[in-house]
Amino acid sequence: MSQDIDQRAHDTFPTDPAGLPEATRPGVRELADGDVLDLRIAPLAKRLDDATVRMLGYNGSIPGPTLRVRQGSEIVVRVANDGDLESTVHWHGLRLENRFDGVPHETQIPIPVGGEFTYRLRFPDAGLYWYHPHVREDYGQELGLYGNIIVEPADPEYWPAVHRDIVLTLDDVLVEDGTIAAFSRTETNFAAMGRFGNVLLIGGEPHATFTAQAGEVVRLYLTNTANTRVFNVALPGARMKLVGGDSGRYERAEVVEQVLLAPSERAIVDVLFTAAGALTLEHRTPDRTYPLASVTVTAEPAEPSPASAFDAAHPAPELIAERRRMDAYLAMEPDKILALVAEMDDMGEMAGDGPVIYACPMHPEVTGPEPGRCPKCGMKLMSTSQDPSATIHGHHGDDHPHDAPSDGIEWEDDMVEMNRMATTENMHWKLIDRTTGAENHHIDWRFTVGQRVKIRLVNEMDSDHPMHHPFHIHGAGRFLVLARDGLAEPNLVWKDTVLVRTGQTVDILFDVTEPGLWMAHCHIAEHMQSGMMFSFTVDRETK
Numbered sequence: 001m002s003q004d005i006d007q008r009a010h011d012t013f014p015t016d017p018a019g020l021p022e023a024t025r026p027g028v029r030e031l032a033d034g035d036v037l038d039l040r041i042a043p044l045a046k047r048l049d050d051a052t053v054r055m056l057g058y059n060g061s062i063p064g065p066t067l068r069v070r071q072g073s074e075i076v077v078r079v080a081n082d083g084d085l086e087s088t089v090h091w092h093g094l095r096l097e098n099r100f101d102g103v104p105h106e107t108q109i110p111i112p113v114g115g116e117f118t119y120r121l122r123f124p125d126a127g128l129y130w131y132h133p134h135v136r137e138d139y140g141q142e143l144g145l146y147g148n149i150i151v152e153p154a155d156p157e158y159w160p161a162v163h164r165d166i167v168l169t170l171d172d173v174l175v176e177d178g179t180i181a182a183f184s185r186t187e188t189n190f191a192a193m194g195r196f197g198n199v200l201l202i203g204g205e206p207h208a209t210f211t212a213q214a215g216e217v218v219r220l221y222l223t224n225t226a227n228t229r230v231f232n233v234a235l236p237g238a239r240m241k242l243v244g245g246d247s248g249r250y251e252r253a254e255v256v257e258q259v260l261l262a263p264s265e266r267a268i269v270d271v272l273f274t275a276a277g278a279l280t281l282e283h284r285t286p287d288r289t290y291p292l293a294s295v296t297v298t299a300e301p302a303e304p305s306p307a308s309a310f311d312a313a314h315p316a317p318e319l320i321a322e323r324r325r326m327d328a329y330l331a332m333e334p335d336k337i338l339a340l341v342a343e344m345d346d347m348g349e350m351a352g353d354g355p356v357i358y359a360c361p362m363h364p365e366v367t368g369p370e371p372g373r374c375p376k377c378g379m380k381l382m383s384t385s386q387d388p389s390a391t392i393h394g395h396h397g398d399d400h401p402h403d404a405p406s407d408g409i410e411w412e413d414d415m416v417e418m419n420r421m422a423t424t425e426n427m428h429w430k431l432i433d434r435t436t437g438a439e440n441h442h443i444d445w446r447f448t449v450g451q452r453v454k455i456r457l458v459n460e461m462d463s464d465h466p467m468h469h470p471f472h473i474h475g476a477g478r479f480l481v482l483a484r485d486g487l488a489e490p491n492l493v494w495k496d497t498v499l500v501r502t503g504q505t506v507d508i509l510f511d512v513t514e515p516g517l518w519m520a521h522c523h524i525a526e527h528m529q530s531g532m533m534f535s536f537t538v539d540r541e542t543k
């Protein structure tokens with residue numbers, strides 16, 4: 001306890017795991033209509049290879065328990081907060097009653113440490129959802145506060161047939177000197193690119209393993225719970241079929257080589273294990289491949305095998321109906337245009353007597369006598385008084401040349417020290433309504449239940465740090481991606497988050513169904529903390 005007090009004096013959250021219960025593996029809670037679940041936030045000791053670190057969990061596990069519910073049911077969740085700071089629970093992707101959406105000071109008073117709040121949840125849509133705090137998301141999510149909800153469809157034919165399923169969260173944590181790198185109680189750091197971790201946690205584990213049988217079809221429920229890392233998942237040696245996204249199934253099941261998930265996005269992937277062997281679930285970036293989990297496939301055949309049906313398209317009539325109206329949606333002028341922009345204070349080192357030059361933190365070889373932007377990546381040049389390679393740290397060296405990502409995704413933190421220094425004080429992430437000029441919380445959108453709103457998201461290159469943003473809208477409705485850079489989306493699925501790559505323009509069609517005051521924000525936790533959010537009002541339909 002004395003160390004806790006000492007750390008409070010230094011204004012950081014505690015990091016000492018001594019005396020804490022060890023984190024357990026997440027349990028599965030099957031909940032029927034009307035059931036009540038108790039969910040308790042509390043600190044835990046978590047073993048990560050050589051280090052034992054202090055983290056936070058729901059009901060003693062990381063991730064928290066997986067809730068399995070029936071579409072159309074309602075449950076009650078009583079949340080007790082025995083964590084480090086006030087909290088709420090946001091039920092990500094659920095279209096629910098606004099007062100249970102878990103947005104602090106907007107839909108509820110935050111739950112104080114030692115306090116409780118009771119949520120009523122309903123599940124109108126089948127699919128994969130998740131829960132996490134909406135207070136200091138950068139801290140809470142990094143420390144392990146996340147769990148999944150699987151909503152079983154009312155229609156037994158909704159999904160293709162599988163033998164069984166596995167729920168896997170994809171996450172990373174930054175471990176330094178045997179603890180999770182410290183968090184200030186008052187300020188979010190790593191506000192430029194978000195906090196990248198150096199230990200990957202799959203289903204909460206640094207070395208996840210599972211087994212399967214030859215001929216078996218296993219459904220993977222994947223959720224990216226990382227603060228900022230984008231995952232690109234592949235499973236060489238097996239066949240993968242993408243069947244579902246954020247909110248339910250795709251227009252048609254599609255055999256894929258890899259699946260991209262930005263923070264908070266979900267993917268439901270059916271895997272056919274064709275033969276016995278040792279496989280590795282991987283995260284593939286253009287420069288690197290990370291192992292995520294080891295899979296042992298045994299020769300004993302799974303029977304009966306649905307392998308013959310694996311290539312069936314399993315069409316979704318509700319989305320095929322949307323496809324028929326696609327040309328009209330694409331032709332519509334957008335109702336709203338939202339720009340995604342960064343403003344960064346100069347974080348360079350002005351000390352010294354030498355002449356000031358300006359350098360790119362990501363490309364130290366790019367320097368100039370005047371302030372400006374890097375021609376390689378668009379980043380704001382930072383002032384420096386000497387050899388820039390000596391003062392601007394964090395570039396990974398010439399063995400890792402990092403040019404403007406051609407795919408518009410920042411896969412790694414290529415300017416660690418600059419990113420660490422970037423805080424909510426000097427880094428200003430903005431959503432700007434290009435029609436009114438209003439920024440962030442000044443944006444004042446008003447919709448009506450039943451409306452369909454076409455929103456154009458423009459990730460502008462004229463920005464101090466152009467990068468990708470996963471844009472998330474709370475449960476006022478759900479949306480379809482219509483087009484990315486003018487190309488019509490080839491396979492539709494209902495979504496609550498869309499990745500907008502660097503320089504990209506994405507058109508979405510937002511189907512508004514629930515009244516209340518709702519949030520929209522970037523789901524890079526540090527970007528949201530740095531202002532990249534606003535709320536909008538949905539009025540009830542006038543009869």
Ligand SMILES: [Cu+2]
Nearest residue numbers: 469522524527
């Ligand atoms: Cu962002």
